[in-house]
Amino acid sequence: MAHHAPSSEAELTELVRETATALAIQGGSSLEGIGRPIAADDVLSLERLAGITLYRPTELVFQAKAGTPVAEAETALAAEGQALPFEPPDLRHLLGTEDRTPTLGGLVATNLSGPARVARGALRDSLIGVRFVDGTGLIMRSGGRVMKNVTGLDIVKLSAGAHGTLGVLTEVTFKVLPQAQTETTLVIEGQDATQAARTLQAAMATPLEVAAAAWLPAELAEASSLGRNAPLTLLRLQTFTDFLDRRTTALQRLVQARGSTTRLDPDTSRTLWRDVRDVRLLAEPRERAIWRLSVAPSHGPTLHTTLTRELDATGFLDWSGGLLWLAVPLGDDAGAATLRHHLRQTGGHATCIRAPAALRARIDVFEPRAKPLMAMTERLKDTFDPKRRLNPGRMYAGI
Amino acid sequence: MRMPEPNAAVMARRALIVADLKRLCPAAECVIEAEDEIRAYETDGLSAYRQIPLAVVLPRTTEEVAAVMRYCHQERIPVTARGAGTSLAGGAMPTADGVVLGLMKLNAILDLDFANRTATVEAGVTNIAITQAVEHEGFFYAPDPSSQLACSIGGNVANNSGGAHCLKYGVTTNNLLGVKLVTVEGDIVEIGGKHLDAAGYDLLGLLCGSEGQLGVVTEVTVRILKAPEGARPMLLGFKSNRQAGACVDAIIASGIIPVALEFMDKPAIHAVEAFVHAGYPLDVEAVLIAEVEGNDTEIDDLLARITKIAKAHDASYLRVASNAAEAAAIWKGRKSAFGAVGRISPDYICIDGTIPTSALPETLDRIGQISRSYGLEVANIFHAGDGNLHPLILYNANAPGELEKAEQCSAEILKLCVDVGGCLSGEHGVGIEKRDLMDYQFEAHELALQKRIKAAFDPHDILNVGKVFPLEDATTTALGRAA
Numbered sequence: 001m002a003h004h005a006p007s008s009e010a011e012l013t014e015l016v017r018e019t020a021t022a023l024a025i026q027g028g029s030s031l032e033g034i035g036r037p038i039a040a041d042d043v044l045s046l047e048r049l050a051g052i053t054l055y056r057p058t059e060l061v062f063q064a065k066a067g068t069p070v071a072e073a074e075t076a077l078a079a080e081g082q083a084l085p086f087e088p089p090d091l092r093h094l095l096g097t098e099d100r101t102p103t104l105g106g107l108v109a110t111n112l113s114g115p116a117r118v119a120r121g122a123l124r125d126s127l128i129g130v131r132f133v134d135g136t137g138l139i140m141r142s143g144g145r146v147m148k149n150v151t152g153l154d155i156v157k158l159s160a161g162a163h164g165t166l167g168v169l170t171e172v173t174f175k176v177l178p179q180a181q182t183e184t185t186l187v188i189e190g191q192d193a194t195q196a197a198r199t200l201q202a203a204m205a206t207p208l209e210v211a212a213a214a215w216l217p218a219e220l221a222e223a224s225s226l227g228r229n230a231p232l233t234l235l236r237l238q239t240f241t242d243f244l245d246r247r248t249t250a251l252q253r254l255v256q257a258r259g260s261t262t263r264l265d266p267d268t269s270r271t272l273w274r275d276v277r278d279v280r281l282l283a284e285p286r287e288r289a290i291w292r293l294s295v296a297p298s299h300g301p302t303l304h305t306t307l308t309r310e311l312d313a314t315g316f317l318d319w320s321g322g323l324l325w326l327a328v329p330l331g332d333d334a335g336a337a338t339l340r341h342h343l344r345q346t347g348g349h350a351t352c353i354r355a356p357a358a359l360r361a362r363i364d365v366f367e368p369r370a371k372p373l374m375a376m377t378e379r380l381k382d383t384f385d386p387k388r389r390l391n392p393g394r395m396y397a398g399i
Numbered sequence: 400m401r402m403p404e405p406n407a408a409v410m411a412r413r414a415l416i417v418a419d420l421k422r423l424c425p426a427a428e429c430v431i432e433a434e435d436e437i438r439a440y441e442t443d444g445l446s447a448y449r450q451i452p453l454a455v456v457l458p459r460t461t462e463e464v465a466a467v468m469r470y471c472h473q474e475r476i477p478v479t480a481r482g483a484g485t486s487l488a489g490g491a492m493p494t495a496d497g498v499v500l501g502l503m504k505l506n507a508i509l510d511l512d513f514a515n516r517t518a519t520v521e522a523g524v525t526n527i528a529i530t531q532a533v534e535h536e537g538f539f540y541a542p543d544p545s546s547q548l549a550c551s552i553g554g555n556v557a558n559n560s561g562g563a564h565c566l567k568y569g570v571t572t573n574n575l576l577g578v579k580l581v582t583v584e585g586d587i588v589e590i591g592g593k594h595l596d597a598a599g600y601d602l603l604g605l606l607c608g609s610e611g612q613l614g615v616v617t618e619v620t621v622r623i624l625k626a627p628e629g630a631r632p633m634l635l636g637f638k639s640n641r642q643a644g645a646c647v648d649a650i651i652a653s654g655i656i657p658v659a660l661e662f663m664d665k666p667a668i669h670a671v672e673a674f675v676h677a678g679y680p681l682d683v684e685a686v687l688i689a690e691v692e693g694n695d696t697e698i699d700d701l702l703a704r705i706t707k708i709a710k711a712h713d714a715s716y717l718r719v720a721s722n723a724a725e726a727a728a729i730w731k732g733r734k735s736a737f738g739a740v741g742r743i744s745p746d747y748i749c750i751d752g753t754i755p756t757s758a759l760p761e762t763l764d765r766i767g768q769i770s771r772s773y774g775l776e777v778a779n780i781f782h783a784g785d786g787n788l789h790p791l792i793l794y795n796a797n798a799p800g801e802l803e804k805a806e807q808c809s810a811e812i813l814k815l816c817v818d819v820g821g822c823l824s825g826e827h828g829v830g831i832e833k834r835d836l837m838d839y840q841f842e843a844h845e846l847a848l849q850k851r852i853k854a855a856f857d858p859h860d861i862l863n864v865g866k867v868f869p870l871e872d873a874t875t876t877a878l879g880r881a882a
Contacts, residue, residue, distance in 0.1 A: 056755070056757060057651075057652055058647075058648035058649070058651050058652045058756070058757065059648075059651070059755055059756050059757055059786070060651060061755070080652075081654060111596070111597075111601070113596075117595065118595075121569065121573055122595065122596060124597075124601060124604060125569060125572075125573045134848065138844050138848075140844070140845050140848055141841070141842075141845060142845075144820070144821070144822050145755060145820055146753040146754065146755060146785070146786045146820070146821050146822060146825070147566075147785045147786065148561055148565065148570065148753050148782070148785040148786060148787045148825040148826055149753055149822045149824070149825060150558065150559045150561075150570075150608045150824050150825065150826055150827070150828055150829075151822040151823045151824045151829060151833075151837075151840055152829065152837065152840075152841060152846075152849050152867070153605060153608070153609055153849045153852055153853075154559070154572065154604055154605060154607065154608050154609075155605070155848075155849075155852075156604075157572065157601045157603075157604020157605060157607075158600055158601055158602075158604060158605045160601060160604070161596075161597060161599075161600070161601055162600055162601075166600075177656065178654035178655075178656065179654075181654070201514050201515075201516075204516060204625075205513065205516065205537075205538075205625050206625055207537075207625045207626060207627045207628045240654075240697075240700075242700060243693070243697050243700075246694070246696070246697075294594045294595055294596040294598070295594050296512075296515050296517075296592065296593035296594055297514070297515050297516075297593075298512075298514045298515050298593075319595060322594060322595050323595070347592045347593065347594065348592065348593075348594040349594070349596075349598035366598065366599055367598040367599070369598065369599055370588060370589075372582060372586045372588045373588055373590070373599070373602070376600075376602060376855070376856070377599055377600055379855035379856075380600060380852065380855055382855075383848070383851045383852055383854075383855050384848070395599065396599075
């Protein structure tokens with residue numbers, strides 16, 4: 001097993017061209033437990049391809065090499081009062097990789113977005129440019145450093161969430177946004193998932209620019225930083241300090257008939273949403289699989305009720321009901337068959353985010369796709385990586 | 400303008416093909432072949448070029464679209480999908496040996512889901528009709544290309560259309576949740592839906608902006624948003640482009656994201672003033688329109704902050720709209736800019752490059768030099784927040800050689816956009832207009848990858864042939880010119 005860590009893009013292209021074996025691509029390897037086990041012996045690490053290459057706060061553009069630690073990017077942005085719009089989750093605690101260093105390339109490869117996704121879009125929406133090395137060792141560019149760009153096919157979007165199976169990312173460019181001056185969270189106590197979903201939907205259907213909308217069942221609310229033994233509906237507002245009170249009052253008026261409401265101070269709000277973002281509340285017990293279901297928001301509560309019962313699972317809703325996180329006992333298939341049975345009725349899809357490698361090798365970690373879509377997936381793989389050497393098997397067996 | 404040599408064998412089978420299309424789409428008026436009727440499809444918004452297609456077929460259902468695609472794929476007949484035909488880069492231009500697949504009969508609004516904040520409509524529904532269908536509940540569909548009264552949502556998906564408000568709301572791809580796609584083989588597939596994230600590869604992201612070269616979209620699910628409580632603009636005038644550019648930077652740096660931030664240079668200002676008398680200052684080099692959203696108090700607050708920034712950047716003119724009528728007056732000039740330029744010049748080319756906003760002053764200087772070297776006038780309109788630059792090159796198509804000159808001038812300006820770190824097209828698409836400049840922005844192997852992606856979806860290359868990628872064939876034919 002060889003471990004390659006090229007120090008330049010040129011070295012990387014040479015390596016991809018001259019290596020005959022399959023390559024497992026690594027950034028800081030904090031997310032290596034996501035996806036099917038990679039069928040490769042050699043490791044290609046991007047740890048030495050790091051560093052911010054361009055940051056223009058007045059243009060809201062931030063560019064860095066793929067191996068750049070997320071923390072380094074966030075620190076540089078925060079110094080200018082800006083941030084990555086999609087509120088990137090830090091899943092190290094959930095995945096038990098606290099000693100690793102998340103990188104921008106890893107974020108892009110997994111297209112992970114946090115609670116702000118409902119208001120400010122996903123990672124793929126903020127990603128405006130990529131450089132990558134394809135499976136034949138050629139450097140490719142798509143997009144650029146401008147946020148409006150329809151020149152040629154949008155390979156940028158395709159790179160986000162491809163889990164390194166289409167190319168080795170070397171540089172990524174984001175549109176960034178100013179950080180809100182302040183925030184609060186309205187907490188509504190006592191709603192079940194169905195009632196909560198109606199509250200979340202009503203809040204999202206206001207012009208108040210609700211910046212996150214989630215629901216925690218009682219057992220997770222108790223384990224949260226709020227420590228309350230009741231289900232909690234959570235609505236976050238982020239804006240200028242001068243605007244916050246008016247908006248909070250307006251939102252409170254809308255929801256107060258639905259349960260007793262409280263406002264959180266900015267620090268308490270930030271701590272709470274960090275736990276939601278990072279899925280910390282489901283980290284224990286460790287011997288459970290973690291699933292992430294992306295569904296139409298109106299299906300979130302029903303799926304939560306059904307699946308927690310049928311699978312003896314614990315879970316919560318984010319994205320106004322459109323994202324369901326579940327911790328499921330491992331069993332034979334970590335509930336995959338049951339989950340997917342229900343998803344066939346509702347639409348949407350499930351991804352296994354945490355499970356032992358042997359289990360991940362056995363089940364469909366990503367949602368199986370309809371035949372014509374699978375055929376497109378295979379043809380795209382062969383277009384980018386004809387010898388199927390980049391992260392083979394990561395998303396689907398043989399691809 | 401060159402196009403691939405039409406396939407004579409296909410053209411010889413025209414009568415047979417028309418008969419087959421009538422069999423596949425049997426309702427009355429679904430296949431157009433008569434010369435006087437087919438002319439309506441010979442061009443799009445790039446009206447300098449025209450080409451009569453073999454036939455036009457207007458299916459009424461996704462199944463009919465699938466049947467037509469299956470047939471054309473088997474028979475190797477080129478297909479150009481078309482919505483309302485408002486595209487500006489020749490993307491909907493037919494080929495002489497091809498069928499135009501018009502989608503405007505697919506015009507049903509299928510599902511308005513306010514709980515999930517989505518609208519599902521057929522591809523021929525106009526952009527504005529989506530907002531009209533949901534505004535009674537206070538919602539709207541955000542991307543607003545200037546052709547929104549006429550352009551179809553299917554065309555918006557094909558071009559990844561933008562608009563004046565994308566600094567805050569994004570472009571089509573950021574508001575698109577799902578499509579029903581007919582593949583070139585005639586399979587009907589659903590991609591995305593009402594959920595937010597893609598399952599597997601982001602095929603939706605790849606399709607959006609693919610200019611009709613990967614498949615035919617027949618249904619579209621988009622995100623709808625609650626309309627803001629209010630919106631109001633202010634007008635700012637500056638003695639130099641540089642000051643205006645610096646003011647844009649300072650507004651963004653202050654943490655304010657205006658919903659629109661529009662720039663016009665002196666020739667554009669003078670053209671609109673002469674046309675609509677919007678009350679723009681004539682003694683400035685540049686104006687900015689900055690619009691913000693919120694309730695009245697918030698709007699007042701944000702406009703006051705922008706006023707303060709503008710004063711610090713030596714704005715020589717400031718006008719804040721305090722009501723709807725004053726807001727309309729400020730927007731009137733900007734919205735009539737293209738018409739105003741059309742009035743002072745018989746013809747113009749609207750360029751659509753994007754540049755890093757910091758490069759604006761030097762780019763405008765260079766554009767002035769380039770246009771002067773061709774002896775042509777140019778007026779500049781710029782979506783300053785997102786870097787999308789629209790220089791309008793004024794020319795007279797009836798003067799021999801002037802179109803060619805204007806096209807060369809346009810090409811030089813687009814290359815300049817690439818040189819300063821931008822791109823060839825911000826929102827209009829490549830089509831045929833910028834096709835031959837693609838190898839200026841992309842390396843040969845990068846274009847080859849994009850073409851291989853097209854081939855992965857369309858192995859016999861029948862979808863929107865001769866667009867986007869520089870022509871390779873040794874044999875090409877000249878495309879017809881407007882009379």
